[in-house]
Amino acid sequence: MSISHRPGHAFRIRHLALEVQDLERSVAFYQSVFGMRVLRRRENPIRNDIAAYVGYGEEVEHVSLELYQFRHAAPPVHENRGTHFAIAVDGIEHVFCRAVEAGAVARTQPQNNRPNSVNKFAFILDPDGHEIELTENSHGGQS
Amino acid sequence: MSISHRPGHAFRIRHLALEVQDLERSVAFYQSVFGMRVLRRRENPIRNDIAAYVGYGEEVEHVSLELYQFRHAAPPVHENRGTHFAIAVDGIEHVFCRAVEAGAVARTQPQNNRPNSVNKFAFILDPDGHEIELTENSHGGQS
Numbered sequence: 001m002s003i004s005h006r007p008g009h010a011f012r013i014r015h016l017a018l019e020v021q022d023l024e025r026s027v028a029f030y031q032s033v034f035g036m037r038v039l040r041r042r043e044n045p046i047r048n049d050i051a052a053y054v055g056y057g058e059e060v061e062h063v064s065l066e067l068y069q070f071r072h073a074a075p076p077v078h079e080n081r082g083t084h085f086a087i088a089v090d091g092i093e094h095v096f097c098r099a100v101e102a103g104a105v106a107r108t109q110p111q112n113n114r115p116n117s118v119n120k121f122a123f124i125l126d127p128d129g130h131e132i133e134l135t136e137n138s139h140g141g142q143s
Numbered sequence: 144m145s146i147s148h149r150p151g152h153a154f155r156i157r158h159l160a161l162e163v164q165d166l167e168r169s170v171a172f173y174q175s176v177f178g179m180r181v182l183r184r185r186e187n188p189i190r191n192d193i194a195a196y197v198g199y200g201e202e203v204e205h206v207s208l209e210l211y212q213f214r215h216a217a218p219p220v221h222e223n224r225g226t227h228f229a230i231a232v233d234g235i236e237h238v239f240c241r242a243v244e245a246g247a248v249a250r251t252q253p254q255n256n257r258p259n260s261v262n263k264f265a266f267i268l269d270p271d272g273h274e275i276e277l278t279e280n281s282h283g284g285q286s
Binding site: 010011012013014015016017018019034035036044046055056062063064065066082083084085086087088089090114128130133135 | 228
């Protein structure tokens with residue numbers, strides 16, 4: 001059995017793809033609110049879409065967001081229940097306000113995870129309605 | 144301005160959350176097909192859900208999947224257009240077959256990205272209908 005058949009050997013969560021209606025609006029949003037960098041751009045004539053990969057660190061090592069826009073956009077899909085992604089932040093109230101100023105919808109105000117927790121969360125919708133959880137933890141990765 | 148207000152300083156894409164109908168079925172799927180480990184489990188009485196975080200490497204450094212199941216499940220949502228996530232794999236045909244054997248729906252068979260590309264992709268739906276792109280690249284992170 002070749003090395004490529006051992007589960008877990010070379011697997012990596014590579015990107016999360018989000019369809020957007022206005023690529024430059026979305027790139028500006030993730031840059032200005034979340035400090036992401038544009039890692040690369042691509043154009044795909046077969047799919048008839050354009051995309052920008054944004055994130056932190058090198059794409060070959062770190063997960064990124066693929067923001068993609070069809071040339072002939074389908075109607076926006078606001079019904080996306082059951083999927084969201086989380087960004088760990090410092091200063092959750094500040095980031096939350098910046099996001100809303102930048103066009104996000106406030107879904108859940110920053111608050112403690114549980115009554116006895118020092119960690120906080122909030123929910124926003126990005127300019128296309130994609131749900132983002134903001135998390136701020138006082139000690140490490142637990143919530 | 145405190146350190147916590149500098150965009151990009153402490154940001155990290157932390158997890159992608161997927162609602163599932165049967166947590167143990169989903170844990171088994173991501174373990175057996177994609178070699179993910181269970182990083183932790185949690186129960187949230189306020190949300191009335193249970194969850195397992197699965198992925199590769201430590202959760203404080205690497206993005207993970209949060210698989211969560213409500214105790215009183217809502218009807219499944221199969222309309223989730225516009226969002227998917229990608230897993231880089233070795234041996235895409237083999238992984239694709241394993242996934243289908245494990246209950247995934249074959250959406251797009253493994254094929255070259257473009258006529259002149261040596262890289263490949265495929266699409267499957269996980270047991271809850273969440274869309275997963277499989278990618279196999281011959282040289283690094285480009286597609």
